[in-house]
Amino acid sequence: MDYFYHILIICLIYSIFAQSLNLELGFTGLYNFGHIAFFGIGAYTSALLSLNGVPIPLAVVGAITLAGIAGALLAIPTLRLSGDYFGIATLVFAEMIHLIFLNERDITRGPMGLPNIPRPDWIGSGISSLPLFLAVTFFAATITFILLRRITNSPYGRSLKVIREDEFVAQALGKNTSLIKTKAIVVGSVLAGLAGVIWAHYITYISPADFTLQETILVLLCVVLGGKGTHPGPVVGAFVIIFFAEFIRFIPIPSEYVRFVAPLQGMVYGFILVIMMLKRPQGLISESRKFATTNA
């Protein structure tokens, strides 16, 4: 049962992370290959602040604010680039952030990572805290869902889709496309930061190795498999992928092969991603072509 709570918490954290990417990838058509950077910025900032005595609620606010600012800093120069170059720029950005985690030892302790990240007293630690942590994570995931639904079932969400389908048309119709995309990236980064914050305080130990391209591929897979541009898609995708990842852990593997498992896992995810894009690009849940007008 405790193990089940654990998996549900991870699923919900990934569902927040995947939903945040879906705003950019699914609704706006922005191929962000560096989304893990914002998850990492959220995790590291909240961990460092709370380890240095900042009250956790303030640390959380600081962390998601910094993730949002980082999003704006990424968006403003790179959105001028065309699609492919934007993708490359985001990849490079994530690598840069990873190197900062790794090399700014005075702040981040480098590869040793940050242990003993505190949790709020009212949640507590250890096995007995799992149901409460699950409830908090569920609450955050629900808020994320409602927030994103409000943002996307709206004239703003429609303008995101217009940009996704034809940016020139959007401009010809008077849309400030860079501003609209920047806002999407900032919101996406804030929510990715939130997912990272929850993860850091849940796992209580983070290190640079947690924030690599492999995690970006995993979250991309959640969005693409679940169905990009839909509201339930990334949530369903996150549950399927995380359960699948946990399931393959239980495949008995002789100990001398264990060192091959991690890279193999990455290959499997990459393989599924390619198959999905070729065979079912719309994902498990497909976007209805009819746009529901504001249900605000």
Add this chain to the structure above:
Amino acid sequence: MLKIENVSKSFGALIAVNDVSFNLGDTGISGLIGPNGSGKTTLFHLITGFYKLDTGNIHFLDQRINGLPPHIISRKGIVRTFQQTRVLPFLSSLDNLITAAPNQLGENLLPLFFQPSKVALQETQNCEKAESILETLGLLKLKDSPAGDLSYGQQKLLEIGRVLMADPKLIILDEPTAGINPTLIRHLVTILENLRDQSIKIFLIEHNMPLVTELCDKIFVMDSGSLIFSGTPSEVQNNSRVIEAYLGRMADAADA
């Protein structure tokens, strides 16, 4: 209204638009004609801010607009269609129109949370307006269909509807009748003449000469990047230089 002064644009060695000047004045419907590759579309891209000028100035309603980004020019009232039809294929026909409504409060994030009823009200009004435009275009039945499922001619009409939704002062149409059937062309002519009556100005590129002479109050002729003539339809038809540069070649093309 729209004043073009000494506008030039080159692509490498090719001078696509060469020192073009003219003033649309108060003309209701103006036409721009010229052989393929004479620089018409390039000039439209320059007016709407999609290309940057090499030299010259463009004024709209006594304001300089060159150097402004396309979305600002659009908001000032110059709204365009594209030569290659560009509907938003996955959005419904209705949404293709509604998105063009100007000043949508709900395109900003904060009002979605703090003024939701105002946003919803505006959305309802825009929806009604879009439906009435679809009705005039004869597309109301298709309002929920993805625009990509419409026929080519219907997509061209939808693009014009989208422009109308934006409350334009000057409409710029790049070959609005290319590839659509005669019935739809008649339909389009009626729509454009109605717009002229509502004193919305129209500037269009068109290869269909009979249509141009029927519809336009004034015609501008380009050849190899330069403006070679401007005048009323009858003046244009009787000008030997135009006939040689353009109509003759058109006739050849029609024969071929």
